[in-house]
Amino acid sequence: MPDRERLREELRIPKPRNATGRNLPAAIGTGAVLGVVVLAAIIAGPAAWYPLLAVVSALATWEVLRRLRESDWLVPAAPLLLGGQATLWATIPFGVRGLTAAMSLTCMVTVVQRLFHEGMRTPPRNWLRDSAAAVFVILWIPVPLAFAAMLSTLEAPGGGDPGLQILAFMLGVIASDIGGFAFGVFFGRHPMAPAVSPKKSWEGFAGSLVLGIAVSVGSAILLLDRPWWFGVALGVGLVFAATLGDLVESQVKRDLGIKDMSRLLPGHGGLMDRLDGMLPAAAITWILLVLAS
Template structure:
């Protein structure tokens, strides 16, 4: 091929390329603004969801107390059963199997026995549940039977038995008001403790167990619950102001102990929450941990210090 031919071919190709119309540039699509993340509290919770769920739970419980007291027994039984399931599932992660059948039967029996039969029936139901757990594992002949039996007894004592003291309180004269005060004391403990701790908390109470709980938050819990306790004593229980103070301080101490106990168990088992059933709160046990410890304390103080209780 001659140089002329090469130039001709090259010129033809250049002409073809010149005749091609360049493609118009595409206008880039506008970027969508990222969704704002849900507001999260210092405790790592979805704060709006936690507030909504908390308000709904408290409103439902107070409404049941006022209009359908027996409904509280049913609600407490359901909560206890779910709490037992959560704890049992968490224990199973560590290879500890809870005998669910006798434990759940006892979980249903204990609150109803307490409400309808009083402390004697509650004690009988507890003994019957423990015997049923022992017999169940004897018949089952599963491995690690001793550890399984001890785990079952522990779960029954921690959740339905302690919660049943609220049912004993409900069965007493004026029990609806007393259980309502118990709930309000626990709610004020949690609410004021969270608010003061979030704003001013600098000194952790037990950093290895629950690093976000501070002494400042504990003081806020005590102050808020004291106001609720004194108002309740004067206007709803017809008791002197010091009774409300004693009730509030004891409730805050018990609720804090319950909170720390659950935190210690969760840390030992390597779980953050017992479940995610309640948005912004975690599991049922993450809400019951304070109530189950506070219930026997409020019941005993009422029985000892209120005449005729």
């Protein structure tokens, strides 16, 4: 018996049931670099956090638009890219009202632009399909990122640092990912939604709940100065949001017939492959914090 197998038997380490499907060294290295960049922006405050998310919004939107165009979806790029920036930056002076106004205007401009993309004399083809895809992209990327941006300006309990609210949200999502990954690899047996994401299991979801709630309770007490029950609510909300976000992105890639959105991030795939769970989780975090205040 090889030394590694003998050591596994001696330590009774459970053998993984499923392949990870990742280049772990590359994924860990990329994750470390991203973590440093994000942490630096959180510490610097809105002056760095907003520009970082603006760049992320543009790159993620372009990544998705490129994939849509490769599959013969004609979604106007300029209105979405400019409108996404407006949706994010409008939250500084006007908050949620600015987000809503910029989002609504972007949707209208995009739909009208697609209507006349081929000119005034040529009937548009697949207009409804492409317009629906454009609105989906707006709601999928710029809007949640705008909520993530507003976390940096949302008043914290007791005059605390708003950056701690961003940190709590990100720690909860990361814990959900780690718990789901570990439990799914070692114990995953029952598929959660095989028609959408065959590798996601109920055992992995249970791991996400356990670790996501545990970390969120600790964050609520130590970082947010809030009671333990708020941490439970936050953890449950983050896990459900992150899981649904992952399933949505899986279905988008399935519709487009692709494995990754791009190869921008070694070990992770594309930017949206890393953001899929973060986006809805940011919106859920903002909502819960506002309700709690």
